[in-house]
Amino acid sequence: MEIDENGVLRLKGRIKAAKDVVYLKSPAVLSGDSSIAKLIMKHYHERFNHGNHNTVMNEIRQKYYITSLRSKLRKIAHECQWCRINRSLPKMPSAEGDLPPERLRHHQPLHVYGVDYFGPMSVTIGRRHEEIRGAIHMPDNTRRTH
Template sequence: MEIDENSVLRLKGRIKAAKDVSFTLNRPAVLSGDSSIAKLIMKHYHERFNHGNHNTVMNEIRQKYYITSLRSKLRKIAHECQWCRINRSLPKMPSAEGDLPPERLRHHQPPPSRVRGSIISGL
């Protein structure tokens, strides 16, 4: 770890040898998961990626910042998020017949053939 010219603690790693990589990806800023700025960053990314899964949000955050205990802090933010709480409480509707229990499936018979009787005589 090193401190840059703006007094920001930055992580050093082997990625510094990579060419055409931005400085923030090369040297992510190190933040404590308990700091208020880290919580604001995590909340911003959580909302920016539509309250999505944790892995997507963590990947995007880690491209610029190294936040200690990121996974657990992100879970806490999602747990406290009002939109996520409401969405979790809504009943989930089955998306296809495969999701329904067998007793709720109605077995349809195919329609009668149109080749019989009066239909043909009417042609």
């Protein structure tokens, strides 16, 4: 770390030769508990539309190095009134549609279709022998009745 000409503590990086990179070369170091860091985090949280932590962290790290950034951003999002309202679970369950008539025919089992099971059958897979069982779907018009 080093102190620049304005008295700001900055991280020393190894990319000073990069010409098109401005802010990532030496970000300012701030304590996560300082009031200026909290204001910066809140500003970026609101500027990026209360987005996820990774997006906000990426944007903050373009200019600043804030200690314990992830946990501080979680705390800001937890205290944010907009996030609390819009990310909460609904109080009432959503209205569900009616059941189809096939599900309501409890007195006519297998009215629409049926399933028949068969097996076991011996099957060879490579050098291994296994026993398998099967199921057949039978449409309504081919199903036998007792």
